[in-house]
Amino acid sequence: MASTSNMHFEISERKLLLRVFDVLAMLFGLYVVSNIFDFDYFKFTEQRWLWSLVLIVYFVLFSTILELYNLQKSSRYDTTFQGIVLTVSITVLCYLLTPFFTPELPENRLQILYFFLAISVAIFLWRCAYIFFISSPRFFKNILIIGNTEEIKVMSDAIKRNTNYFEIVGYINSSSLEKTKDPELDDLEEITSSNLKEVAEKKAVSEIIIASNQQEELSKPIFDSLIGLLETGLPIKEYIQVYEELTYRVPVQYIGKDFYKYFPFSRSNQNKLYLFFHRFFDVIFSVIGLLVSLLFLPLVLIGNLIGNRGPLFYTQERVGKNGVPFKIYKLRSMIVDAEKNGAVWATQNDSRITKFGSFLRKSRLDEVPQFINVLKGEMSMIGPRPERPAFVKQLSESLTFYEIRHVIKPGVTGWAQVKTDYGASEEDSLRKLQYDLYYIKHRSFFLDLNIIVKTLSTVLFYRGR
Structure with missing residues (x-):
């Protein structure tokens, strides 16, 4: 092989x-x-x-x-x-x-x-x-996907969007109920042979991805061939695992009753040494952040008087660790009483954001008062962003596993914040949830450092939203 x-x-x-x-x-x-x-x-x-x-x-x-x-x-x-x-x-x-x-x-x-x-x-x-x-095709990884058409489409889309180094050499539809080829898969070769060893040799397959949550969909000839290929050392992976590796997200919408297989939370969540240093750096960064922010305070006050007209600070109720509500501190970036009729999703180019508020958001200065929340122990420097109770109630009813975000403290910045845009809809919130769960699942010093570096990049190059 x-x-x-x-x-x-x-x-x-x-x-x-x-x-x-x-x-x-x-x-x-x-x-x-x-x-x-x-x-x-x-x-x-x-x-x-x-x-x-x-x-x-x-x-x-x-x-x-x-x-x-x-x-x-x-x-x-x-x-x-x-x-x-x-x-x-x-x-x-x-x-x-x-x-x-x-x-x-x-x-x-x-x-x-x-x-x-x-x-x-x-x-x-x-x-x-x-x-x-x-980077040439001679070093591409040749992938063969086996599964039903819906999961195959998900996997092929993830590959095309996130890497240039995978070549899908074909797919095998394992569902006996799907006899016609899906038009969305016309650009991929459908392989009908169940002799996987022959297919793997002919296509120089580097890895096989099983894109199906239903083991019974795999026919006995395919199952036996997979066992034979596994014995030769050919990598065979489950598609949710590959999806995570490619996108750095947990595809919660495709996880079913066997969810426990996909949520082995990072040991860091219970590691006392990690948690001690995490809290230690939370305090250090917060103190430094508040001291440095004093240098910009006069300019922020002047900018607020000219371009914001109203109170500089505001508080808002958010949901924290274990679902406990707390008051979050922020610099006001929207017009006064922006949500007098109830909670509304923030959107890109939101008309409620003032000109000075736009600057505060892009520079992330509006988040500085949250260092106080970090010092109080209500937040951490890194974690899922805290949401308002109304949105938590709405999203937890429509998005499975949404409440898992609350097993750790919310953060000033997080994996979702450095990887995606505003959550202006349930679809956007699903994407953010995928990133948040990835962080909870893979939480580590290295991932924390990665988030800090990407956040600094956002601040230094004025790429906030």
Whole structure:
């Protein structure tokens, strides 16, 4: 089997490959320039190892914030070039502004240009090689999907929207009730043979995805063939697992009575050490956030007087951990009495948002008072966003598993906030719920750090909503 399967890289392997070789390319470019050309600003010596370490830290940090490892963007020359130029520009700027840990500014300013070009050109050349070789179809993962048409459509749509590195070589309709081909699957080849070993060898299948919640839909010949392929080492995965890996969401709408299989919550939810440090950083970040916000308070007060006309602060009832209501603090971004007729979904380009309120939202300054909620223990820095009781009642009746959001503290920011837009409808709320449950399921220091970095990116580049 191994001899017929095509060579491919997993998503995590591709991201690790990009990160490691980006750093190696950067250091190699600087090494070449410093040894061949008249370039004295950056030299590799045992005594100056800190220079290299600081440069690597800056580059890794900003490349993550600026999504240089987004695999869809990394497969195109234009977006790759734009990302490299922006990332290297900010990296070099910060590097130059920290002379305590980096070389002193050169007298010849051309040295800075050489520094920028050495890093940019080296990384871009490596990325071109990556796009030409590793992003090419020869390294795609060939997928065979088995299941009923509805789940096959869900899985194929998730693959097409979220990765360029999967090739669906065909599907097998396992339902005996569906005899005609679904027109929405016309672009995929339907395979009628039940000899999966022959199909897997002919199509060089890398992985089989079972897109069905009903085991009885799999005929005995298909079931026996799957067992045989599993014994050869061919990966066979359940489609909800693959959907999570691709979208970083839990597809709750497709989970049935066997829900317990898909909700093994992260051990971090009960890990006392994790919870201690989580609370510790909550307090530290909140205190720092409130102190820093004092610097902007005079400007916010003036802006509120001119562009908001009314009280600066407001409180609103939200639902917290275990369904306990609490008062959330915010800077007012809407007109006074915006919800005098009842709770209304916030929408994009909402007419109730004032001009100054729009600035507060885009910069996320309207969320600053919630640091008080964090200090009081009602919220955390990271978690599902708290909703109003009226919406919680409505959504918990229409969305299965919605109340699971309340097993942890709500957050100032969260996985759903950095991954999707406003929840202006039940459909949007379902998408946010999928992200929230993914966070609860996979909660960890690494995921928390990822959310913090993406939130900083939103604030720094004024991408709030």
